[in-house]
Amino acid sequence: MPSALFVCVHNAGRSQMAAGFLRALSGGAVEVRSAGSMPADTINPVAVEAMAEVGVDITAEQPKVLTTDAVQASDVVITMGCGDACPIFPGKRYEDWQLDDPAGQGIDAVRPIRDEIRRRVLGLLDSLGVEPAAT
Numbered sequence: 001m002p003s004a005l006f007v008c009v010h011n012a013g014r015s016q017m018a019a020g021f022l023r024a025l026s027g028g029a030v031e032v033r034s035a036g037s038m039p040a041d042t043i044n045p046v047a048v049e050a051m052a053e054v055g056v057d058i059t060a061e062q063p064k065v066l067t068t069d070a071v072q073a074s075d076v077v078i079t080m081g082c083g084d085a086c087p088i089f090p091g092k093r094y095e096d097w098q099l100d101d102p103a104g105q106g107i108d109a110v111r112p113i114r115d116e117i118r119r120r121v122l123g124l125l126d127s128l129g130v131e132p133a134a135t
Contacts, residue, residue, distance in 0.1 A: 002128045003031035005074035011036025011063035013044040013102040014080040017114055020051050020058040021121040027133025030125070033070050039063035047102050050114045076124070095124075 004022060006015035011034055019034035026032070040063045051058050071077055076093045081101065088094070097120055102110040125132050 001029065001031050002076070002130065003033065003074045004076045004078060004124065004128075005033040005035065005070055006078050006080065007035055007037070007066055008080040008101075009037050010040040010103065011066075012040035012042065013047040013110075014097075014099050014113065014117065015078075016043050016058050016061050016063075017047050017051055017102075018078065018080070018097075018117050018121055019061070020056045021118050022124070024056045025118075025121055025125060025132045026130055029130045029133070030128060031074075033074060034061075035064045035066035035070050037066050039065050044102055046105060046107055046110050047114075049107055050102075050110045053111075054114070054118070076128070078124070 006018040008015040015034040015036065019032050022030055022032045043058060043061055043063065048059055071089060071092065076095065078095045078097055080097050080099055099116060100113050102113050122132060
């Protein structure tokens with residue numbers, strides 16, 4: 001089973017939305033992790049709201065600290081603005097997704113970020129050879 005790790009600074013918005021989409025769209029065919037270089041205390045409530053609008057529930061998720069083990073256990077590491085805090089290991093597949101940070105944004109600003117993350121997750125599934133379970 002392929003595995004993916006989504007990393008951003010606070011693990012409260014972008015990486016949580018991406019992990020939620022990958023869990024939902026892969027139908028369990030991909031092992032999903034997310035973490036942050038400096039995790040927040042809670043998930044961004046606007047990110048939770050934006051995901052709920054498209055039927056993906058991330059309310060039970062908690063920001064987690066990025067560990068070397070999480071990186072080493074993942075086939076693909078997707079970074080979203082974590083800068084130099086993301087450990088790099090030879091032979092590991094990395095992608096850097098340049099996305100606006102939803103922190104402090106209203107729902108109207110977060111929706112396009114959510115939609116772009118969904119588009120990229122579908123591309124990731126395709127690159128992993130996994131047929132989307134839902135679209």
